[in-house]
Amino acid sequence: MIFIDVEEVKLKIKPTWLAAARDVKKLLSAAATAKERKRIIDDNSHLWRELKTILASVSHLKCWYCETRDHRSDNAVDHYRPKSRVAGEHHPGYWWLAFDSDNFRFACTYCNSWRNGPEGTAGGKQDYFPILAGSIRAVGPESILSEEVPLLIDPCSATDVALLWFDETGQASGNPHGMEFDSAAKQKVTESIKYYHLDHVPLVEARRRIYAEVLKICDDADKANKWWNKSREQSAYDGYREAMGRLARSLKRENEYSAVALCAIRGYRATSDAARIAFEYLNR
Template sequence: MIFIDIQEVISTLGGDWKAEARLLTDKLKEAENESQRKAIIAENEDIWRQLKAKLSDFAHKKCWYCETFTYRADNSVDHFRPKSRVYEDKDHPGYWWLAFSPMNYRFACTYCNSRRHDAAGTSGGKHDHFPLVDGSPRATGPDAPLSVENPLLLDPCWMPDVGAFWFDDTGEVSVNPSFKNVDEHAEEKVRESRHFYHLDQVSLVEARRRVHRKVLSLCDQADASFFSWKKTKDHSAKVAFGEAMNSIARMRDRTAEHSAVAQCAIRGYRHSSISASLSCDS
């Protein structure tokens, strides 16, 4: 997961789009009952679909939750807080007042956004789920501040959440030890997010494992070339060192698929590899 500045996304939206979104939100607030609200939402779904390409571009065409490009597609605009109902609270009407709010939009692949069962036996997908920390109040209408909530689902648009995941050479998701010092519910948030974003899907785990393995291999190549260069002063070894370092930089760049995995691999290897240490410092 990489940080997406949703405020920056909103700043690029056209005035006509924003005006239409405000108008529809006002209509929702003026609706007399739930049926009218649902009809307004159903009749105007195109308004968030218009933003699909823009949301995709802000994450370099990667899912905001799992950082994949295509194989968990097709992608869609997810309402981070479900617009029509909340699975964990049967009496909740859904966050209908956020249906046309771009602050609530996330770009998500099918496996993160919809309930799916993997052939290997895993299941997940966010769908209408929005669990909160036990005891947390839940906003029930437009006058209730969302700040009262403590969501269990990690949010790519909330910087403190972005570093919560840790990826090792197995490709599995665990808790970043540093996140435990930030949030007392770290373990639970990572566990629930891993499940509801379906981050344990077998093909996704394997893809992360390959990235982790490739980064370490590049670090080993860079180290070997570096020490050869220092020992022999052979210019070709210096060039090989630079090329390997460039490859590492490309894998950890936010435009790369699973760049957060590459970052973890480098950080975890920095005490054993001079190239990983240099990459961490750059």
């Protein structure tokens, strides 16, 4: 998962869309029943779909939750806080945020919808939105959202994104370098892996391949540099420069699973000079 700045989204939204969304929000606020609110939301669902291209563009067409880019999938605009109901609870859903662009996330099918995967995995955000026990669930526009603590890692929160880590097996886990700064970190990671289906086997395998590829590039760079320092052969130096360029490119945000590449480099920097240099100087 990479950090997504919602301000980038806002800058691309046309004033006409904002005006239309404001009008619908007024209708929702005036609705007398939940049934009427649902009708208004359904009748105007085209509004959030109109922003799908913008949402996709800020993540380079990658799912905001898992960093997968699947051109064959009908990716969706997910509502981070569910718009119509909260699964497992007697809750009307965050209907007042149904047309708030800050609540939109670009999501692939496996992160957004409940699916059973191979080897017994299952997950998908759907209408689930667990919060920390003891925090106050928002129930209407008068509620204070900051009083509830979501347990689903939000790609639009830099501190949330920092909680995730990926190891050489491709599995997601808690970041060993930063879990202590958030007392709910362990729960957030556990719930996010489950509801974003981050343990989906094909996804884990894809991350494992990226991790292994990055470590190999580090090894290639280290070997080329060692030979250059010993032989002063131009071909060795060229090989070192080429490998370091590949490491720099692996960290670019537009690459699938760039967060995995960063974890690989960060975890390998105590062993590899190339990884250390890439992490300290190329991680921009």
